[in-house]
Amino acid sequence: MATRRRTHRASETSKRAILEAVLAQAVEAGYEGTTMADVARAAGLPIGSVYWHFQNKEQLFVELLDYCFEVWKQTNASFGSMRERLRHSISESAAASALLAEPAAAFWSIGLVFALEQRLQDNLARQRYLAIRKEMFEVAVARARASYPGAPEDVVAELAVDMAVMGRALTDGFRVAAAAGDDIDFVRYAELAADALESLVATRLKEFAHD
Amino acid sequence: MATRRRTHRASETSKRAILEAVLAQAVEAGYEGTTMADVARAAGLPIGSVYWHFQNKEQLFVELLDYCFEVWKQTNASFGSMRERLRHSISESAAASALLAEPAAAFWSIGLVFALEQRLQDNLARQRYLAIRKEMFEVAVARARASYPGAPEDVVAELAVDMAVMGRALTDGFRVAAAAGDDIDFVRYAELAADALESLVATRLKEFAHD
DNA sequence: GTCTATAAAAAGATAGAC
DNA sequence: GTCTATCTTTTTATAGAC
Numbered sequence: 001m002a003t004r005r006r007t008h009r010a011s012e013t014s015k016r017a018i019l020e021a022v023l024a025q026a027v028e029a030g031y032e033g034t035t036m037a038d039v040a041r042a043a044g045l046p047i048g049s050v051y052w053h054f055q056n057k058e059q060l061f062v063e064l065l066d067y068c069f070e071v072w073k074q075t076n077a078s079f080g081s082m083r084e085r086l087r088h089s090i091s092e093s094a095a096a097s098a099l100l101a102e103p104a105a106a107f108w109s110i111g112l113v114f115a116l117e118q119r120l121q122d123n124l125a126r127q128r129y130l131a132i133r134k135e136m137f138e139v140a141v142a143r144a145r146a147s148y149p150g151a152p153e154d155v156v157a158e159l160a161v162d163m164a165v166m167g168r169a170l171t172d173g174f175r176v177a178a179a180a181g182d183d184i185d186f187v188r189y190a191e192l193a194a195d196a197l198e199s200l201v202a203t204r205l206k207e208f209a210h211d
Numbered sequence: 212m213a214t215r216r217r218t219h220r221a222s223e224t225s226k227r228a229i230l231e232a233v234l235a236q237a238v239e240a241g242y243e244g245t246t247m248a249d250v251a252r253a254a255g256l257p258i259g260s261v262y263w264h265f266q267n268k269e270q271l272f273v274e275l276l277d278y279c280f281e282v283w284k285q286t287n288a289s290f291g292s293m294r295e296r297l298r299h300s301i302s303e304s305a306a307a308s309a310l311l312a313e314p315a316a317a318f319w320s321i322g323l324v325f326a327l328e329q330r331l332q333d334n335l336a337r338q339r340y341l342a343i344r345k346e347m348f349e350v351a352v353a354r355a356r357a358s359y360p361g362a363p364e365d366v367v368a369e370l371a372v373d374m375a376v377m378g379r380a381l382t383d384g385f386r387v388a389a390a391a392g393d394d395i396d397f398v399r400y401a402e403l404a405a406d407a408l409e410s411l412v413a414t415r416l417k418e419f420a421h422d
Numbered sequence: 423g424t425c426t427a428t429a430a431a432a433a434g435a436t437a438g439a440c
Numbered sequence: 441g442t443c444t445a446t447c448t449t450t451t452t453a454t455a456g457a458c
Contacts (some may be wrong), residue, residue: 010441011441014441014442028329028330029329029330030327030328030329030330032243032244033243033328033330035432035433035434036433036434036435037432037433037434045442045443046442046443046444047434047435047443047444048435048436048437048441048442048443048444048445049441049442049443051434051435051436052441052442053441056434056435057433057434057435112327112387113324113327113328115387115390115391116241116323116324116327116387116390117241117244117324118239118240118241118390119239119240119241119244130391130392133391137393162400162403165388165393165395165400166400166403166404166407168384168388168393169380169381169384169385169387169388169400169404170380170381170384171384172383172384172387172388173379173380173381173382173383173384173385173387174380174384176323176326176327176380176383176384176387177376177379177380177383179326179327179329180326180341180344181341182348182376182379184376189373189376189377189380192373192377192411193377193380195411195414196377196407196408196410196411197407199407199410199411199414200406200407200410203406203410221423222423225423225424246450246451246452247451247452247453248450248451248452256424256425257424257425257426258425258426258452258453259423259424259425259426259427259453259454259455260423260424260425262452262453262454263423263424264423267452267453268451268452268453423458424457424458425456425457425458426455426456426457426458427454427455427456427457428453428454428455428456429452429453429454429455430451430452430453430454431450431451431452431453432449432450432451432452433448433449433450433451434447434448434449434450435446435447435448435449436445436446436447436448437444437445437446437447438443438444438445439442439443439444439445440441440442440443440444
């Protein structure tokens, strides 16, 4: 009994260590650049053990993305206004590898590569990323819907989708800027981005009021 | 003499064929995903010939980026307003592989991967992409400067940089959306993006007028 | 300049002892 | 569950005949 428990705990511990290792590697090297040998070394295990815990590289990344998403859901349940969310996601891009040890932030850094690498079309990890991306988009739309009280339903619906699309494009765009090493003040541009979106909303609501 | 001329022409023709081949492959497969064997096959030449014309894979991509940039400079000398440029670059992202056979459009598709792949840090092709990215940014700033006549110099300078940064983030962001296969109307969002930036400018110029 | 054959290295994956 | 040794495939790159 005691042996069995210890064995199980050891297994979970190793699995977790491998996930942490692949997270750190993937943030720096991307999917193709992360080798199973690297992961094993960083986790302090032989490569054979990695394959004992995970079917293959593809599946390892699928579970990594799921893990990151779980963490994201728990830490991001709270955020309030659109401005706060943009502030968070854009200035976070700038924090480079420092904050990226955190799974929620790392998800995006790893994910963008999956979005762009068309050649990974049949890759299960890429498909998982796209599924999570869609799910997060729905969350963003739902949140936005609650932000325009008093406006008619169809206006609210359209506006919510528009804000979610624009917000996603801006955050993705600034993540690219961070990756490219652009020398800009991300904190300042997070505010500008929010200003821009807010004035779009104001214009649209004013149009509705005039109708 | 005749022989020498024919030889030279044949060489240039092959080199061009290889560049066209790597362009097509790279748009679909990215840097790592494009193999020298693929390129050779697509160009209708054996792999040995590819290495006769280009030192190695890295250098091949450096010359590809240069080639794309040359084409871009020639075709993009004209574009007028910010709205026109956003319209062009954002809706172009949506055109996927169709338009991407064109070097100027392909540059971005290929380049984004270089921006994101941190692990290619010492790669000369990545460095060339970043240099061109910076050069294009300067062009964008210079163009923007001409758009706010009557405003004081410091306001114009700041505004021009801001518009260039935001415009670049938006176009990069929508390129990511296109690569991820997001189901959105790119033409419509190009206009929305322009609206958002224009209202930012209007607000800022109004502030200045009040001072 | 073209083409074939092949070297050399890297990386994913498995076998099997412990 | 861990670890070593090894197989297999892929890919960059070169040698050398033509």
